Amino acid sequence: MPLFPVFIELTGxxxxxxxxxxxxxxxxKQLLPFKPEVTLVSPKATPELRELAKRKVIKWKRRAFRPSxxxxxxxxxxxxxxxxxxxxxxxLCKEKGILCNAVDAPExxxxxxxxxxxxxxxxxxxxxxxxxxxxSRALREKLEELLPEELGRLVTELERARSSGVRGEELLELAxxxxxxxxx
Numbered sequence: 212m213p214l215f216p217v218f219i220e221l222t223g224x225x226x227x228x229x230x231x232x233x234x235x236x237x238x239x240k241q242l243l244p245f246k247p248e249v250t251l252v253s254p255k256a257t258p259e260l261r262e263l264a265k266r267k268v269i270k271w272k273r274r275a276f277r278p279s280x281x282x283x284x285x286x287x288x289x290x291x292x293x294x295x296x297x298x299x300x301x302x303l304c305k306e307k308g309i310l311c312n313a314v315d316a317p318e319x320x321x322x323x324x325x326x327x328x329x330x331x332x333x334x335x336x337x338x339x340x341x342x343x344x345x346x347s348r349a350l351r352e353k354l355e356e357l358l359p360e361e362l363g364r365l366v367t368e369l370e371r372a373r374s375s376g377v378r379g380e381e382l383l384e385l386a387x388x389x390x391x392x393x394x395x
Contacts (some may be wrong), residue, residue: 214323214340221247225283228269229276229300230290231256234314238288239269241324247285252276278303286310289319317341326351331363332370361393 224247228235231253239249239260249269251260256271264271272280276296281287287304289297289312301319304311313319325336326347335354337347369386377385 212340214338216325216336216338217322218334218336221245221285223248224285225250227252227280227284227287228290229253229280229287229296230314231260231271232290233257235288235290236260238290238312238314238324239263241327242288243268244329250280250284252280253291276300281307281309284309286312286322289313289316328354328358329363330358330360330366332366333362359393365389365393 221242222245226242226247226249228239228242228249228251231251232255235251235253236257236259239251242249243263251264251269251271252274253271254274256264256273260269260271263269281300281303287300287309289300291297291314294316297313297316297319301311301313301316301321303309305321310322311320312322312324317323320341323338323341325338326344328335328337328351335358337350337354339347368389369382372385373382
């Protein structure tokens with residue numbers, strides 16, 4: 212079943228990551244540019260995650276998951292290979308209406324992480340609805356080669372034009388013209 216793509220505001224919003232290994236570190240790194248308040252729950256953590264906690268970029272609770280960890284969370288990422296824990300937390304999230312991603316366990320997910328290409332404020336998300344993540348990754352890598360960094364500056368330029376009153380077809384034509392110039 213295809214998933215509907217949604218871009219969600221995470222700035223200052225509470226996100227829980229359960230697990231402290233390499234996969235958790237990768238997911239935290241994907242989240243941080245969007246400025247959520249990340250809480251990590253795990254008895255152990257990679258050196259990278261420990262350093263983020265030490266610098267107060269994330270909060271680390273050095274213990275096993277507790278249901279109370281879900282209180283007030285917008286979304287949860289389960290980055291653990293404990294299938295029973297994934298099922299339990301996923302069920303709790305569903306009951307509480309909390310978005311949940313269980314890494315490599317689509318049956319426990321209410322959302323998935325797309326492959327992302329970022330160019331400043333321009334964010335392109337790629338998904339196979341969780342069916343073939345390797346294809347999403349391959350496509351992301353190809354788009355990273357094709358899409359120049361200058362696209363981030365183009366967003367800023369067009370945002371200024373829009374805020375100065377350029378709208379509708381005029382803005383669309385300007386975007387098409389400038390995009391053509393950038394992609395040459």
